[in-house]
Amino acid sequence: MGHTVLVCDDAIFMRTMISDILSQAGYEVIGEAESGRQAVERYRELKPDLVTMDIVMPDMSGIEAVREICREDPGARILMCSAMGQQALVVEAIQAGAKDFVVKPFQASRVLEAVQRLLG
Amino acid sequence: MDNQKYRDLFVSESREHLQRCTRDLLAWERAPHAAEPVASLFRSVHTIKGMAATLGFATLANLSHAFEHVLSSARDGGLVATPDVVDVALRTLDFLERGVAQVESGEDPGGAADPLIAELGGLARPATGTWPIPPGGSDKPAFAAGPAAPAETTRLVRVGLDRLDRLVTLGGELAVGRTRLVQRLAGTTDAALLEEAHRLGRLVDEVHRQVLLARMAPVAEVFERFPRAVRDLGRQLGKQVRLEIEGDDIELDRALLEQLPDVLLHLLRNAVDHGIESPGDRQAAGKPPEGRVRLVARREGDAVLIDVEDDGRGIDRGAVQARADALGLPAPTGAEGDELLEVLARPGFSTAARVTDVSGRGVGIDVVVQRVRSLGGITELSSRSGVGTTVRLRLPLSVAVIPAVLVGVAATRYAVPLAFVAEAARFEAGERGTVVHRGRTLPRVDLGGTRPDAPWRPGVVLAVGGRVGALVVDTLLGQEDIVVAPMDAPRGVAPWVNGATILSDGLPALVLDPAALV
Numbered sequence: 284m285g286h287t288v289l290v291c292d293d294a295i296f297m298r299t300m301i302s303d304i305l306s307q308a309g310y311e312v313i314g315e316a317e318s319g320r321q322a323v324e325r326y327r328e329l330k331p332d333l334v335t336m337d338i339v340m341p342d343m344s345g346i347e348a349v350r351e352i353c354r355e356d357p358g359a360r361i362l363m364c365s366a367m368g369q370q371a372l373v374v375e376a377i378q379a380g381a382k383d384f385v386v387k388p389f390q391a392s393r394v395l396e397a398v399q400r401l402l403g
Numbered sequence: 404m405d406n407q408k409y410r411d412l413f414v415s416e417s418r419e420h421l422q423r424c425t426r427d428l429l430a431w432e433r434a435p436h437a438a439e440p441v442a443s444l445f446r447s448v449h450t451i452k453g454m455a456a457t458l459g460f461a462t463l464a465n466l467s468h469a470f471e472h473v474l475s476s477a478r479d480g481g482l483v484a485t486p487d488v489v490d491v492a493l494r495t496l497d498f499l500e501r502g503v504a505q506v507e508s509g510e511d512p513g514g515a516a517d518p519l520i521a522e523l524g525g526l527a528r529p530a531t532g533t534w535p536i537p538p539g540g541s542d543k544p545a546f547a548a549g550p551a552a553p554a555e556t557t558r559l560v561r562v563g564l565d566r567l568d569r570l571v572t573l574g575g576e577l578a579v580g581r582t583r584l585v586q587r588l589a590g591t592t593d594a595a596l597l598e599e600a601h602r603l604g605r606l607v608d609e610v611h612r613q614v615l616l617a618r619m620a621p622v623a624e625v626f627e628r629f630p631r632a633v634r635d636l637g638r639q640l641g642k643q644v645r646l647e648i649e650g651d652d653i654e655l656d657r658a659l660l661e662q663l664p665d666v667l668l669h670l671l672r673n674a675v676d677h678g679i680e681s682p683g684d685r686q687a688a689g690k691p692p693e694g695r696v697r698l699v700a701r702r703e704g705d706a707v708l709i710d711v712e713d714d715g716r717g718i719d720r721g722a723v724q725a726r727a728d729a730l731g732l733p734a735p736t737g738a739e740g741d742e743l744l745e746v747l748a749r750p751g752f753s754t755a756a757r758v759t760d761v762s763g764r765g766v767g768i769d770v771v772v773q774r775v776r777s778l779g780g781i782t783e784l785s786s787r788s789g790v791g792t793t794v795r796l797r798l799p800l801s802v803a804v805i806p807a808v809l810v811g812v813a814a815t816r817y818a819v820p821l822a823f824v825a826e827a828a829r830f831e832a833g834e835r836g837t838v839v840h841r842g843r844t845l846p847r848v849d850l851g852g853t854r855p856d857a858p859w860r861p862g863v864v865l866a867v868g869g870r871v872g873a874l875v876v877d878t879l880l881g882q883e884d885i886v887v888a889p890m891d892a893p894r895g896v897a898p899w900v901n902g903a904t905i906l907s908d909g910l911p912a913l914v915l916d917p918a919a920l921v
Contacts, residue, residue, distance in 0.1 A: 294450045296412040300457065339449045366453055388457040
């Protein structure tokens with residue numbers, strides 16, 4: 284059985300791409316979210332094994348969403364997807380509870396490596 | 404590798420963001436210290452950057468990166484939106500827009516972004532480094548994509564407009580066929596057959612309605628570009644102008660919508676160039692230095708009204724009078740806006756008026772009036788000296804099928820669009836050229852007929868904007884939905900005929916233009 288993933292990004296482009304990478308590797312993308320607030324709601328609803336989280340999103344940033352999700356579920360496995368030049372924000376996200384990060388623009392192999400590491 | 408899928412997503416999503424960017428940028432210029440427009444701009448530019456970098460479009464990614472850097476300077480409070488900053492930002496958006504268009508047409512985005520990047524760099528602390536592009540070049544993103552995951556957010560399909568048009572035509576013919584069938588069955592006593600025909604009729608109506616709805620699009624698609632255009636015009640003319648838009652969610656048939664940009668742009672140019680005064684003149688007149696132009700759309704019954712309204716100096720009736728005299732044209736007799744419009748709209752009148760860089764020669768208000776009329780609409784004008792001018796376009800919701808009253812005059816049948824018919828009536832002859840109706844005297848419109856001297860004749864009351872007239876005919880034939888075919892009028896056709904149609908009995912009728920009659 285593939286692990287379940289929730290993909291959070293405000294760009295359809297990025298969501299489609301991440302979903303493609305993950306589903307081709309056998310993961311099951313069970314939901315998407317386009318804002319921090321939606322990410323929190325969807326997480327509650329779907330209880331995915333893993334979340335990919337963009338940082339810059341409207342209506343609650345990815346970092347706030349991480350904080351909120353980890354407060355409710357300290358075991359949440361969240362992978363930050365950040366753009367280059369946001370190192371400070373990545374550090375903040377890790378402090379908030381994110382487990383790892385990948386940097387955009389993505390390479391599929393990097394994304395999959397990080398996902399495999401997180402899901403053990 | 405389905406690279407095309409990502410290119411398509413890039414194009415549609417970038418377009419959306421670029422439109423939002425223009426809106427945010429203009430909002431920022433209006434409130435140079437506001438945080439929200441900058442935050443929203445930042446998010447959009449950031450998203451574009453991420454997509455461009457992923458697809459390997461280095462130029463666009465680097466330019467967005469430099470722009471994003473300027474925006475973060477603004478967010479941190481070091482930079483405010485002066486007109487010069489906004490100019491550079493708008494040119495950056497133009498560059499990105501061109502890049503997106505190139506991607507759409509299958510090319511890779513090109514052009515030299517370096518001068519712009521340098522200009523952006525001059526506005527903020529220099530950006531650190533350039534944006535990394537994945538190895539492998541632009542056509543080979545460094546991942547392999549599988550089949551599309553079902554996206555939950557998109558429930559839209561793209562359909563070619565030609566296909567939709569074909570459906571609209573078929574829907575129209577189907578509606579006519581339904582009417583014809585019902586007429587054929589008028590004499591039958593077979594109740595089951597009648598019921599079946601009526602059921603079919605309702606379904607046909609619904610199909611027709613839905614097909615027309617599928618062609619509707621919000622006027623926002625056209626309005627979107629105007630805030631930028633008005634701002635640039637104002638800058639060019641040394642005027643302060645704010646464009647306010649209302650009702651941009653109102654929907655119109657796409658066929659109408661496509662005709663609107665030129666018409667509205669012309670009216671907006673007139674408003675900014677001729678209507679709005681210079682800041683000095685405005686203050687001297689006791690007005691705020693910033694002029695206001697409003698573009699308002701709203702539904703009224705079966706019509707959509709679009710107003711272009713300015714709070715400028717109003718139309719100078721003296722100058723219009725003088726110009727009319729000089730050209731040997733009849734001058735407006737009264738102060739009413741519609742009479743003024745009639746004079747202004749004479750071909751050549753407004754093109755002969757003052758020439759500026761902006762309004763230029765060429766299209767005048769006459770072209771606007773004609774274009775709107777060809778769409779089945781009318782143009783109205785009201786203007787008060789020193790207070791402002793409003794031009795109102797009254798447009799039908801759809802051009803494809805309209806309900807009409809059929810009338811007979813001598814051997815000819817005419818269809819009168821129901822939208823302009825106030826009521827059917829029996830008119831008693833009044834004084835020369837008039838009829839008396841419900842105690843009111845109305846101007847009589849007579850297309851000839853077999854009994855000109857009868858004590859009373861049937862007809863309809865036409866109402867066009869505020870104007871009313873009595874169209875007298877020989878017979879009232881009924882009401883029908885007609886498909887109007889636009890017609891290039893052959894020589895000899897009366898000016899008040901603006902189309903032709905085939906009625907349910909398969910024979911043609913002429914479509915009257917009430918605006919030309921009253």
